[in-house]
Amino acid sequence: MRPPIDSGTVLITGACSGIGRELARQLAHRARTLVLVSQTVERLEALRDELQLSNPTLGVVLLACDMSRPGEVGDMLAELSRHFLSVDVLVSAASVAEPGLFAEQRWGCIERMLMANVVAPLLLARRLLGPMLARGRGGLLYVSSGAGQLFLPGAATYAATRRCLDGFIESLRLELEGTPICVTQVAPGPVDDTRARAVGGLQGTRPFFEVSAAQCAREALAGFERGVPLVYPGRGHRWVMTLLPRLPRAVRRVLGRRVARALHPPAGAETPVLPEGSRGPLEAGPSLA
Template identity: 60%
Template sequence: MRPLPIDHGTVLIIGAAKGIGRELARLLARRVRTLVLVDRQAQALEPLREELLLSYPTLGVILESCDVCDPQQVDALLASLEEHFVRVDVLVNNAAEGDQALYAQEDWGRVEAMLRANVWVPALLTHRLLKPMLERGRGGILNIGSGAAQLILPGSATFSATQRFLDGFTEALRLEVEGRGVTVTRVAPGPLWEAGAEVADGVEPFFHLSLERCAREALAGFERGEAQVYPGLGHRWVMRLLPMLPRGLKRTLGRMALRGLTRETLRLPQQAPQVLPASSEPSPA
């Protein structure tokens, strides 16, 4: 497999204003020729652009306002890049959304938003950009997902289902493009925290990983051409163990998680019997 066209290339990052997208932009800035940073509101990206240009004055930084859940806006975004002769070498799909609620109590608007952001958006952007990469014989697609794909998560039914889509989608694409110069990788982190954020009791849980370290491990695995990247040693071992567990045991673990969920977290009506949570809200990572 040819090396990824990161050095002196053009990388398009969806959801670059915060989280893993922002950390990847910081890591890539010293290596790429151009960063195309996309968010619903371009002004949210201005502080990041100023930060990057202060350290790398010759870096090309393009800010784009785009609701990637709107196909017309996606087409307009890509048409604008083509008009300005911007060729995307690497696509970072980082638009995922998560929520926590019993499915029967969930607002349909939130369900639809998750389906669009976590399934429809990576499918559409990949469909638009993969063919030109294959024609050039060089490119990369980095899908940012979640370890929830491996779990049975009551209270997060839609989120975990969308992550299973991204898992299967990435694996199938890898085989379709094998030997054609394009790398396709899925990153599946666990709970993440941001530097400077407050932590309960002042102690960071064992499996929590910083956004910066998650981005570093994601990029390293991507450049090695790995199919799946599980950032963090503890999280990685758990994710490798889970496929070996019988489904019955996974259901038991899911029931235990459900009993830990609070009424407030799941937005249950007052007359409903109290149910017990997933230890953490699904990360849209």
Template identity: 50%
Template sequence: MLITGVSSGIGRELARQLARRARTLVLVARSGERLDALREELLALNPTLGVWVEQCDLSQPEHVDTLLDSLRRNLIRVDVLVNNAGMGDYGLYEQESWPRIHQMVQANMTAPLLLTRRLVRRMVERKRGGILNIGSGGGSAFVPGLAVYAATQRFLDGFTEALRLELLGTGVVVTQVAPGPVDTGGDEAAQPPEGPLAAWLRIPVARCASEALAGFERAEPLVYPGRAHRWMMRLAALLPRRTKRAVWLPAARRLRYGTAQLGPAHPESAPGLLLAGGPGNVRDEA
């Protein structure tokens, strides 16, 4: 079982919970120090667990190839792949640096594609396995300040849904998790400003991980951790695009001008309550 982005947040909690039920874990993150600390923690609680750590910057495709070659040389077979690592930034698109944009695209899109491409074929041959993709509820929202991040999450959503259909009947399970606000203990990347409902939607990271794994074990196609977030996402799916634009327009104005009430009303600026205030899983764990 291979898990990316385990240095903090949801990835680290997934590793902790999976350590109680897996025989071997392959832990991948950029920080070698955090990898070693997590390895020691897991072995202290589960002495018979096999733990293999790989320090890897997933925003560099050549590093992904090196990771996979290392697994092959050491005869490590991956039955379950957890694509959790990701990166996110908050700000106006024209002010983002291109290297950072490219890094996000590589980490959030290219890395899951490469890992899945190299590992899923053997799963199909063995007629068993699983792909668990950790995305974000922000992928289906119109979030000003997160244009690139939201775009990468929509890509992951489309990829996961199509891949699931392709693999039906092969014995390989494909599940996507789209969290809302998650309390990670403050050890993740800086979060964007949150809307008035964020505190109501927020859940502990342990609950997020446990609901994600429970949905994966039930072979669910899409998991929204947290009851309030789940109902909010189902409601949002019923809203027309025009309404969604109106809902997020005040946030866009605040981002651009520092206020939501500058200038004449836009045709799509009908009053609306900010539903969630940004994705719950903007992380920096590539």
């Protein structure tokens, strides 16, 4: 069964940038209503105007919600009820990525990643899944990350949140077999996002196998409509991620160890400085995804 995108109501978190924004653009000519969610409504207004200009009959609802605050997620869902909107498809694309050595990170940063990347997606699914089952139609599309399959020194918490989400999505999909609910996870590698590269200290570089956010969104929707459980956007990334599980765990540790060594420069070496403001949260374009 295909997800009810056409003439349906699609809720997109992290819609202000990156993959979330591209998904909104590619869904605008098909959905009846798009509910676009970001930390502030102002960041969504230009996108709303763009979408309605090319799709005059499209309904667009803008909602502010900090996904790292579960209380705000509940308030956002309550606002949907006040608009008498029933969500047919959830596109969970918001995320927070704050790189750093675990022992040096502030607990507030760690907690924000856990809340936005794990708690919020589960809370949304818990609140929206029941009504979907009752109506006999629905879809859940999660934008996760290939980082969930990797050992990532310097991003231990982020990798952990992605691995947790991977386990949840795969298990939920099995629970929902035989129901009309479609569940797909998208696990991209490096995505073309200048802001994300700046946060990762990679400005001026283009990571191997990088794909555009538009291509990622396009392949995500194609896989979602075919009922594919897991989508790896980009041929090169897909090849690597298919090969990765076949490598012995010891080999993957060796690869991770090389990354770890780069995080500990020799005594006296100059420590790279991230650009000012680069430690803030990212939506729908994590520096490591």
